[in-house]
Each structure stands twice: as structure tokens, then as C-alpha cells.
Amino acid sequence: MPTTAAPDDALPVHVAIIMDGNGRWATARGLTRTAGHRKGIETVRRTIEMVGERGIPYLTLFGFSSENWRRPAAEVEDLMLLLRFYLRSEIAELHKQNVRLRVIGERDKLASDIVKLIERAEELTKDNTALNLTVALSYGGRQDLVQAARKLAASGVDPATIDEDAFASALWTADLPDPDLLIRTSGEQRISNFFLWQSAYAELVFLDTLWPDFSQSDLDHAIREFGRRERRYGAVLETR
Incomplete structure (x- = not known):
């Protein structure tokens, strides 16, 4: 049964997503993990459009964690190649859609050519206003606290x-405003060193859907769940 989006007054201001499940999606289909990451990039494109269409002003995507550097060297290299591809091929379209791109994380661990591509993308899109897109690359919540x-x-x-x-x-x-809705795909129920400070009062929604399969109905389900929750920030709401 199709779901419907939440009413405007129940929309979150900042949605953050832990994009998990690319490898399992690929393995289930007899494909390489890289194929799963490629499919995940298609989902990124779709998700940016879906969030923009709903009028949500801030979206953060957890793309590559500080801990992901420990993965096999060949997989990390494939991920960096895909990152280069994305930064070269997608930024013009983001700019056309009036999307501002920012990247957070430990840039000194990224190759110099990737850092230059990031800087160019941020400069090109810095005045865009339709959607504030933040991508967390080489990012860890503990590392963020330490550098602060x-x-x-x-x-x-x-x-x-x-x-x-x-x-x-x-x-x-x-x-950036703190996220008020944090979504994680793939069925795992943890935040994995992401936004430790910023997620203090975020509503957490865990989906069984693997990231490459993340769809409009998944996003709307998470938004509807967000709209049903009472956000008390430690206070007690008065009852009538």
C-alpha cells in the first residue's frame, strides 16, 4: 500500500541518513561490493530529489566514515574512484537544481585531487538556496569532538x-542546525560514530531496507514516524 507524506507542519528541518547496506545488496545478487556502491550513488541522486521535493531544507548523508579506511585497500580505492566520478559528473546538476553542497570530515586523509574537486564544488554551489546538502566523508563523531x-x-x-x-x-x-530526524537503512540499530553531539535530540528511525533500495515510500514512512512522535527535549508536556 503506498504511503503519503506527512503534513508540512510535521516535516523535519534537517534529515540525516546513514546509508548502509550497499555491500549486502550486491552480495545478495551475486555482484561485487563496488557494484553495490554504484547502485548506492543512484539512490543518493534519487534521495536528493525526493528531499528537495518535500521542501526539507537540510539533508546530510553519511558517505564514508573514519573507520571505513580500515576496509580492504581495493574497496577503499574503488570508493574513492566513485567519489571522484560523483564530484565530476553530478555537481553541475546539483547546481542546476539550486542545491548547495558542503563536505565535512577529515580532509587531510583524502587525496589532494579529491580535496580540490570538493573545494570547487563547494565554491560553485555556495550561493544556492533550494537544499543544503552536506556529505560526511572521512567523518567520525568522536573525531569531530576531538578536533573541536x-x-x-x-x-x-x-x-x-x-x-x-x-x-x-x-x-x-x-x-548547520542539528538533525531532527536520523534515518539508518539496512536493519542495523546503531549510529556508528555519526553525529554524536548533533543527534542528542534527533528522532531515530531504523529501516530494514538496504540503501540501494531506499525509496520514496521509505522516506515518507520515516517522515510519518517523525510526525507521530512527541519531541519533549527533556521536559514534561502538559496534559489537558
Whole structure:
């Protein structure tokens, strides 16, 4: 049975997605893991369009974690080749769709040509306003917290003046609102070192769907689930 989108007043402002299941999708079909990652890129394209069509202003995709560097060298190289392909082939279309692209994570671990492609993409799309797309590459939540602490320490700021706002301003996500909906595909029910600080009050939705199969109905299901939840932020809602 088809699902319907949630009403506008129930829409999240910032959707973050842990894109999981490319390898299992490929294995189930007798394909290579790289084939699964290629299919996953098609789903990225579709998802950007779906989120934009629903008027959600912020989307973050967890593309490659700090821990993913531990995967077999051949798979990592294939992933980097696909990243290069995406940055060369998709940015013009994102720009045409008025999408702003930002990349967060440990850029010093990426090849210099990839960093240049990222910088060009960010510069080209910096004034776009339809959708704020953030891609987390070589990203880890713990690493984000550590670099923020180092940044504050190096600035010489008085420790007594550091509050939550000051700390958040040193994170890689400083200019983004915290996600209010975090989706993970593939049936795993953990956040895997993603947005540890930022997800403090996010609504978590875990889907059995493998990432290459993520569809409009999956997104709408997650949004509908988000709309059903009471967001109390630690407070007690008054009852009538």
C-alpha cells in the first residue's frame, strides 16, 4: 500500500541518513561490493530529489566514515574512484537544481585531487538556496569532538566561558542546525560514530531496507514516524 507524506507542519528541518547496506545488496545478487556502491550513488541522486521535493531544507548523508579506511585497500580505492566520478559528473546538476553542497570530515586523509574537486564544488554551489546538502566523508563523531576541543584549546579561550553554544561552534557542523530526524537503512540499530553531539535530540528511525533500495515510500514512512512522535527535549508536556 503506498504511503503519503506527512503534513508540512510535521516535516523535519534537517534529515540525516546513514546509508548502509550497499555491500549486502550486491552480495545478495551475486555482484561485487563496488557494484553495490554504484547502485548506492543512484539512490543518493534519487534521495536528493525526493528531499528537495518535500521542501526539507537540510539533508546530510553519511558517505564514508573514519573507520571505513580500515576496509580492504581495493574497496577503499574503488570508493574513492566513485567519489571522484560523483564530484565530476553530478555537481553541475546539483547546481542546476539550486542545491548547495558542503563536505565535512577529515580532509587531510583524502587525496589532494579529491580535496580540490570538493573545494570547487563547494565554491560553485555556495550561493544556492533550494537544499543544503552536506556529505560526511572521512567523518567520525568522536573525531569531530576531538578536533573541536583542539580548536578551542588552540584559540586560547577561557575554559570557564565554554558552553554548549561555544563548543557547537567549533564542530564541523557549526553552521548547520542539528538533525531532527536520523534515518539508518539496512536493519542495523546503531549510529556508528555519526553525529554524536548533533543527534542528542534527533528522532531515530531504523529501516530494514538496504540503501540501494531506499525509496520514496521509505522516506515518507520515516517522515510519518517523525510526525507521530512527541519531541519533549527533556521536559514534561502538559496534559489537558
